[in-house]
Amino acid sequence: MNKEQLIALGLSEEQADKVISGFGQMVPKTRLDDKINEVKDLKDQIIQRDKDLTELKKQADGNADLQTKFEALEKQYKDEKVILETKIKETQMSSALKLALAGKVHDADLVTNLIDKTKIELGVDGNVSKGLDEQIKELQTSKSFLFVQETKGSGIKGATPPGGDKGGGNTTDVGVNFAKMANEKASSNNNDNNPWG
Template identity: 55%
Template sequence: MNKEQLIALGLTEEQVNKVIEGYGTTIPKSRFDEVNNTKNQLETDLASRDKQLEELKKVDAAGLQTKITELQQENADAKTKYESDLKEAQLSSAIKLALVGKVHDADIATTLLDKALIELDTEGKVTKGLDEQLKTLQESKPFLFVPEKKEQTFKGWVPNESTSDKDNPLDIGSNFAKEANSKGSPAEKALNPWG
């Protein structure tokens, strides 16, 4: 309220001046609300912290440390298993690639090999241990392996070259066709076997 409004309410000039002087020492409503809300929020936060502290008092620190140790061990075991599985998959793939074209079924042959004796290089190719095992396996179970292809040789009679026509490089078939053409075309009846 201002000075005129206070005078309109029936206060004297002296009373209005005292009210205005006192008004300067009062806190505005917006500032009061701000401070009041902050106080209420702090009280709520304090109650929440007290509740969390009570919950933490109930927790067993030794039990937590044991649980953390168990989880660390499980993570280490999972990592070791992953690395082992990855190495196994790389080894199996390398063996199967090396067996392509040599065996009928690479899966069966792979199960019969001792993978611990087989070594891979950095590129994932088999370096040693496979050839020796394959030789032994081929002797004991030859049915697993694809037979090696040998060059085929044809056996039989080789026709002699014609001695009568040395200047003519044509073969017997060409000579026969030439002879048939030189006699002329056969009669119509000769072409028809029925009649």
């Protein structure tokens, strides 16, 4: 509040000046509550630190306990490392299989799940080196619908129209033939058969 607001409330100018001068020495309640909570949090942290220090002192006295905890953590980390390495290998295997099956199957994920990965070997480059071809052949016979059919020439070709390509490989456009005929007729001065002229 300022002086004018206090005067509007009915205080005299002198009283308003005294309130304003005294207000500078007061702390708002919200600020006081914040400071009280901050001090409480700090005290709680000190109490927790004291407890932690006491626990550390107890553990330092019994080195066997520290060694046991260390060994338990070491075993936990080794187990987690094995799990992570297994997941990495599975991911590499899955990626290599999908890459090898790309363009050959309709659904690479489905076919990958049907393949026995224990029989697959990956090369140094990360690609499948052994074990996939045999399994693909088995799946092609038992579940051929999973595979993209290869389009092979049937040996049957369309008939060649009369006057068409006779094996010389010289294919011409109908428009080119028509233009050639029109030019030949125009060069001959025979206007009897010319419908345009």
